[in-house]
Amino acid sequence: MLGHIALATLLFFSGAGDPNVALKEINDYRTAQLTEARAAGKTVNAAELNKAVKDKATAAIEGVEPKSIKAAEGYAWMQLFMMAERYEDLKPLCDEFMKSMPSEADMFNADSLCMRGFYSLGKYEDGAMTASMMKPQTVAQLSMIVSYSNVFAPEIAKKQDAETAARFLDGIIAKVPTTLTEADQKALPGVLASFYSGKADMFEEAGKKEDAMKTLDAGLADARIPDANKRSLKMTKTRMGLIGAPAPAITSERGYGEYPGLEGLKGKVVVIDFYAHWCPPCKAAFPDMRKMYDELKPKGLEIVGVTRYYGYYNAEKNLGKDDEFARMADFNKEFNINWPIVYDANDSFTSYGVSGIPTSILIDRQGVIRTVHVGYSPESYAKFRHEVEELLKDSK
Numbered sequence: 260m261l262g263h264i265a266l267a268t269l270l271f272f273s274g275a276g277d278p279n280v281a282l283k284e285i286n287d288y289r290t291a292q293l294t295e296a297r298a299a300g301k302t303v304n305a306a307e308l309n310k311a312v313k314d315k316a317t318a319a320i321e322g323v324e325p326k327s328i329k330a331a332e333g334y335a336w337m338q339l340f341m342m343a344e345r346y347e348d349l350k351p352l353c354d355e356f357m358k359s360m361p362s363e364a365d366m367f368n369a370d371s372l373c374m375r376g377f378y379s380l381g382k383y384e385d386g387a388m389t390a391s392m393m394k395p396q397t398v399a400q401l402s403m404i405v406s407y408s409n410v411f412a413p414e415i416a417k418k419q420d421a422e423t424a425a426r427f428l429d430g431i432i433a434k435v436p437t438t439l440t441e442a443d444q445k446a447l448p449g450v451l452a453s454f455y456s457g458k459a460d461m462f463e464e465a466g467k468k469e470d471a472m473k474t475l476d477a478g479l480a481d482a483r484i485p486d487a488n489k490r491s492l493k494m495t496k497t498r499m500g501l502i503g504a505p506a507p508a509i510t511s512e513r514g515y516g517e518y519p520g521l522e523g524l525k526g527k528v529v530v531i532d533f534y535a536h537w538c539p540p541c542k543a544a545f546p547d548m549r550k551m552y553d554e555l556k557p558k559g560l561e562i563v564g565v566t567r568y569y570g571y572y573n574a575e576k577n578l579g580k581d582d583e584f585a586r587m588a589d590f591n592k593e594f595n596i597n598w599p600i601v602y603d604a605n606d607s608f609t610s611y612g613v614s615g616i617p618t619s620i621l622i623d624r625q626g627v628i629r630t631v632h633v634g635y636s637p638e639s640y641a642k643f644r645h646e647v648e649e650l651l652k653d654s655k
Contacts, residue, residue: 278328278335281319285312285342316342325351330359337372349376350385367393367400378407383414387427395434398443402450404431409457413464421465428458448488451481456495463499471499491614498612501628506531506620507610509565509601513584515591516599518563521626527561528650531620533613534566536590541617544635545594551644552598558651559624562598565607619643623650 289312296303316339325348328336333356340348353373361369370393377386390408395401408431416424432454436443455478462471475496479489501507509531511518521529532548534541552562571578572586584602591600607613611620619632621643629650632643 278319278332278339281316282335282338285315285319285339288312288315312342313344316340317345319343320345326355328352328355330355330357333357333359334361334365334369334372337369341372341376344379346376346379349373363394363396367395371400371403374404374407378410383411384418387411387415391427391430393434396436398436398439398446398450401431401434401436402446402453404434405450405454405457409453409460412457412461416461416465421462421467421470424461424465425458425470428454428461448484451484452478452488452491454478455481455492459495459499468499468502472496475499494609494612494614496612497610498614498618498631501612501620502631504628505626506622506628507607508605509563509607510604511601512604514599514601515587515596518599518601521622524561524563524622525626526624527559528624528647529622530560530562530647531611531622532562532564533608533611533616533618533620534564535569535616536566536572536587537569538616540635542594544617544640545596547635547637547640547644549595549597551647555647555651560647560651564596564598564600565603566600567603567608621646621650624653 289308292308292311293303319339320336320343323336325336325340333352337349337352337356340346340352350373353369356369357366370389374386374389374393377383377389386407390404390411393400393404395404408428412424412428415427432451435447439447455474459471459474459478462468462474475492478484478492479496484492506521506529509521511520530548532544534544548562552560566587568580568583570576570583572583572590575582575586578586587600590596611618615633617633617635620628621630621632623629630643630646632639632646
């Protein structure tokens with residue numbers, strides 16, 4: 260239904276020629292769709308709504324040449340081109356906008372769109388250059404820059420070297436505003452922890468484990484970060500310290516399928532998948548994981564899913580352990596999980612340094628941890644599968 264409404268709206272689209280009018284119409288349309296859905300007690304189909312917005316933005320920018328716009332309208336055009344996913348045109352639009360001598364706030368917003376455009380195009384070095392020039396006025400703005408910079412840094416390390424990437428990240432965190440509001444003071448510890456974690460991850464990916472550990476130690480010693488915010492750093496340090504070490508035991512309180520313990524799986528290549536029933540990326544990973552399991556199990560691969568109790572399942576709240584465990588039978592059928600599932604009895608999430616899910620631990624035939632994969636995307640999982648396949652080639 261949403262698609263038909265969007266098409267009808269496009270036929271009467273009045274924003275052509277004036278980017279501010281077009282922006283208002285699109286934002287009003289999006290707000291109306293969300294408001295109507297809430298009033299009806301329904302959930303908007305995000306994919307359909309995003310497509311409708313993209314179609315309207317595409318209609319609004321039709322025939323617009325980035326270098327021919329009025330400089331003062333540059334930021335409005337940038338927003339429309341971003342909605343239309345015309346990322347390659349954001350930089351020239353930004354350049355035109357800067358000719359209007361915008362305020363620092365508008366300059367930051369334009370640079371943010373430009374940086375996001377480079378991210379979407381996979382031009383991480385260009386994104387890093389933009390991030391380096393940005394001047395955040397709040398910790399919230401700094402947080403956004405740090406998040407993108409943590410993605411850009413590993414690419415800099417690959418194209419140049421880890422030291423250059425580290426200097427880039429150090430330059431970003433040096434942008435902490437000199438005057439902090441109460442909100443800034445509350446947000447800063449989390450941003451600092453994210454910086455240290457990102458820098459350590461970059462060093463680890465570059466094969467510099469010692470530098471990664473030193474970075475985490477520096478974060479743990481940073482007096483600006485209270486103990487409550489240091490938990491993720493401690494977990495990351497635990498996780499990194501496991502590489503090359505024997506895998507800690509995982510004891511099953513109960514589970515689905517046969518699990519002989521990690522000791523009983525020696526001689527196999529094992530993937531431990533830490534996940535939760537409420538986790539969207541975990542669910543998104545299951546098809547790739549199942550395909551890998553079905554194709555590589557004959558070659559010696561075993562997968563063990565590890566989860567724990569959360570006290571609810573979907574809309575059902577305050578569930579006891581027995582009831583939540585019972586609901587997972589339907590979950591396993593829904594996602595066609597055909598490997599053993601273990602309910603952790605000894606807090607393996609902590610002993611494995613799991614601070615984000617999904618986390619996949621790759622263990623060799625001798626029971627030694629070889630790599631840790633956090634998060635999910637089709638591209639990153641393809642890389643992880645390649646690592647599994649290479650390990651399976653090792654002699655038994």
